Amino acid sequence: MEINPLMRVLFPLLVAAGLSSAALADEAESSTETARNLPAVSVVEATRAEVFARVPVSGSLVARQQVQVFPQVSGYEITEILVEAGDTVEKGQVLARLATDTLDAQLEQARAEYARAEAGVGQARSNIDSAQASLTQATTALERVQRLRQSGNASQAVLDQAVADEANARAQAASAGDGLAVAQAALGQAQAARRIAELNRDRAAIIAPVGGVISARTAELGAMAGGGTDPLFTLIENGEIEFSAEVIETALPELATGAPATVSIAGLGEISGQVRLIPAAVDQVSRLGLMRISLEQKPGLRPGLFGNGWITTAQRQAVTVPMAAVLTDADGERVQVVVDGQIESREVRAGLLWEGRREIVEGVNEGETVLARAGAFFSDGDQIRVIDEDRSQEPDDAEAAATAETAGAVGQADQP
Template identity: 70%
Template sequence: MADQTAPAVTIVPARTAEVQARVPTSGSLVAWREVQVHPRVAGYEITEILVEAGDSVEQGQVLARLARDTLTAQLEQAEAEYTRAEAGVDQARSTIDSAQALLTQAVSALERAQRLRRGGTASQSALDDAIAAEANARAQAASAEGGLSVAQAALGQAVAARRIARMNLERAEIVAPVAGFVSARNAELGALSGGAPDPLFTIIEDSRVEFEGEVIETALPQLRIGAPATIRVAGLGQITGKVRLIPAAVDPVTRLGVVRIELDQQQGLRAGLFGYGWVTTAVRDAVTVPVAAVLSDGAGDRVQVVADGIIETRPVDAGLIWDGRREIVDGLSEGEEIVARAGAFFRTGDLVRRAEAVATDTGPAAEGEADPR
């Protein structure tokens, strides 16, 4: 029977429970990927604006229109140049046909003059004239071939000019390169396209918004791609997600790294909203005791084990703090009884008795806090 003069203490057993390690973070919601929409043809008046910031758009949807009169005239001019260049190729081919016919005739005349000269019925002067005529016809044929090359080059330029004119006319319609959410509109009616460095529109691709938060440098080694996260967003409450990007560098002044967390998408997510939360880096079952049962000082961590009413102050290896309980990595077994709120005034060998009403586990709950050592 316990000595009734011994001090009464709350005695609880060590028990196995789940503990979690969490890395805190705070920051803002940002676009998963921003796409800037610039005009692809410059110097033309903006005549229509069809979307506003906050609108959802589909890929290829028309966002704005530019004045088309000059662009249409340029295309008509390019079409005319193409037609003329095409006619020039046809003309060059006809010239080649004529030159080839003359060359054939000149070759025949030369062969006839040579036969007659060999037979003694033609003068040397007639042969010389036939040779000159054949050489001239051959030169004209070569020139005609060169003219075709020039005409074909001109046609190639006309084809390119027509294609550019067509593209410029098509670009008079500013379209969305991706589907998403219009986060900003800088386009103004009457302004000239390309007159300012700012994009006409900014689109958040696929309307996806994620969390960008700062993490203290000492916690970065614990982070892993895909680690689950929970973020509380202003006005929206708790949102789950997972780590998408781990910081590759740390700010040398603040000693913080920036982590990107992919959020489960829901209505109301907007870039710029403040958020805070944590990344869960470990979840495991472990022997635990109430937080207040662990005494920590420069000598290390220890608990006060009670056996047959006698205290044993035992060194332990304490770990995570979670949900009001402290993980005991080594030094204590499940089921061993300990003082729920350890007292520095107790020493090994002191007598204690169990309090009649066993209190619930107490102690500050510093969720996810790692062992301060």
């Protein structure tokens, strides 16, 4: 069989190409096998995200300012009750009324005493005028007798009598002045008594000292006001309810007034608020402090309802990695960064922990690749094989197709 001259030239070239392709395939297979023998690890990118620091709290709803209403006059029957627990009232609104018969009589008596004292002042003024006139007359008579005595026309006895009359008139004038002072004091006392009687009469109407919501009522019709130690009514000033929360002592340094809070109330859901008062002391047994959180007012808030929630003490954008990516030991905190397929252990300063991610304050930049789960068995410079946790370890399809194509080409070249 005669061989085509062209084939004599091409055949050695095809054989050489086939051998070269086989060598390349062997090299690729060897490289792939080496890569498969490297440790397989999952990696993630350091990303920027919002992180929070929160302090847990629990407690109950309370009135921000509770006002107790007591009767200001005691011993009088409650004749009318105008409000019930849960009612909203305004400042100065009448809540209940007391019997006023005795108070009316006392007021009339006080007014009569005032009128009499007022008349006494007028009488004392008249006495002063009369005494002043008598003193003027006695002084004039004394001066006349003294002139007569000097001229020898009046006896010594007449002069002595004139001196005595002038002294008596002066004493009466002084007494009239004192009488006016006494009368004016009596008028002031009568005026005060009348004022007290008027106040007592007005206080027969029990009024709300502030606007708000009636939270409790102990007043009963027919009962004597002031007969017990309990208030007739209890008000929540302006109807404002807030959260009285217990917080652990170790969290106190992080708290500040005005810090935002979220409280979940039984039956009402989450309600926003902010810290109003920080604990001034800590219970020596429970090691908890009581704080107050002002809440957004909404229907359904009632003292006594239980709640729990969080106080946000910090909030910021930061570079974060999965919590498991941070390795902590006696040497500090570090993250294992992947650079060109090699491990690089890097010291970091970790910060807040939020929703499974850890803030990296220093040591790693946004976008760098790190091991999703750091391991103490890795050292600097170790080669790794990067994988995705969600994919199985299968041969590369493109690599298998390329190998098959090369083998086919070599087979065809061997044919005459």
